[in-house]
Amino acid sequence: MTFQGNRGKGGTGGGLGVAGFAPDCLIFDVDGVLIDSSASYQETIRMAVEGEWGAASLIVDAPGYSPALNTVFKRHGGFNDDDHIAWGLLNIAASRDPGTGRLSECIPDPGELAAIIRPCGAGSARRWLEENFAGRFSLGRVADRCMKIYRGSDGQPGAYAAEKPMFDAHWRDLPLPVYVFTGRESRDWELGKGILSWDDFPDERAVTSDSGMLKPSPEGLEFICRRFGHASPLFFGDTASDKMSYEAFGRGRFVAIGSVLGSWAPNFPCVRDALSNLIGWRG
Ligand SMILES: [Mg+2]
Numbered sequence: 001m002t003f004q005g006n007r008g009k010g011g012t013g014g015g016l017g018v019a020g021f022a023p024d025c026l027i028f029d030v031d032g033v034l035i036d037s038s039a040s041y042q043e044t045i046r047m048a049v050e051g052e053w054g055a056a057s058l059i060v061d062a063p064g065y066s067p068a069l070n071t072v073f074k075r076h077g078g079f080n081d082d083d084h085i086a087w088g089l090l091n092i093a094a095s096r097d098p099g100t101g102r103l104s105e106c107i108p109d110p111g112e113l114a115a116i117i118r119p120c121g122a123g124s125a126r127r128w129l130e131e132n133f134a135g136r137f138s139l140g141r142v143a144d145r146c147m148k149i150y151r152g153s154d155g156q157p158g159a160y161a162a163e164k165p166m167f168d169a170h171w172r173d174l175p176l177p178v179y180v181f182t183g184r185e186s187r188d189w190e191l192g193k194g195i196l197s198w199d200d201f202p203d204e205r206a207v208t209s210d211s212g213m214l215k216p217s218p219e220g221l222e223f224i225c226r227r228f229g230h231a232s233p234l235f236f237g238d239t240a241s242d243k244m245s246y247e248a249f250g251r252g253r254f255v256a257i258g259s260v261l262g263s264w265a266p267n268f269p270c271v272r273d274a275l276s277n278l279i280g281w282r283g
Pocket of ligand 1: 029030031032033237238239
């Protein structure tokens, strides 16, 4: 198997420069790579922010989240979990309350948010939020609300039902061993397996957040390669935290999927295009 470089559409050249690189396995992030969860993820955060803001007897007169705010968090690298983002955003907004309690006057716009979180280190976002913005809203309560919104409760369907597969092949049909390194809890990866029709994907091949191995740490990549004897993975991710995990790991190659990491090469709109261009797979 020869790594072909990024000659085709979507590849912009330059950053890879590794014609002849031979990957020995494929490691996939899930959300934004294998599954389009943009609707469910952002909707969960929006509903959680608005729900908690209202439950605190404050005034919900603006959306609690937006695609533009999401892009700011995803380019930072330290903010991955929906509950951490909702909780952080709630406490950031509360810290800006001029006394009216109106969400529209408290929630930062994208430029303000980028400036606020710029000093936060990518590997310590939760601690940074606790040190700088903890207060009115508790993480446990926000996390519980996010979980109910995402998974569904009281007979209501969960936000996850809006998710769609971004890749239509079965993992067994790929030409190299396949692994998953995701920020999802194992229970939510189970939902994802159903969306992908990958129900038979082995548990031991997936590193989920319950393991404690969290991006942007490289531990998940190290664990997979050590346990299964690989040295040169192709790792597919869509956000800054994925790229940082790869850079800290320092082996294999990182392939960006989607628009968040638009300046990274190689970058492809979807996994199928990436596999076709990079390893000549036409499954
Ligand atoms: Mg992702």
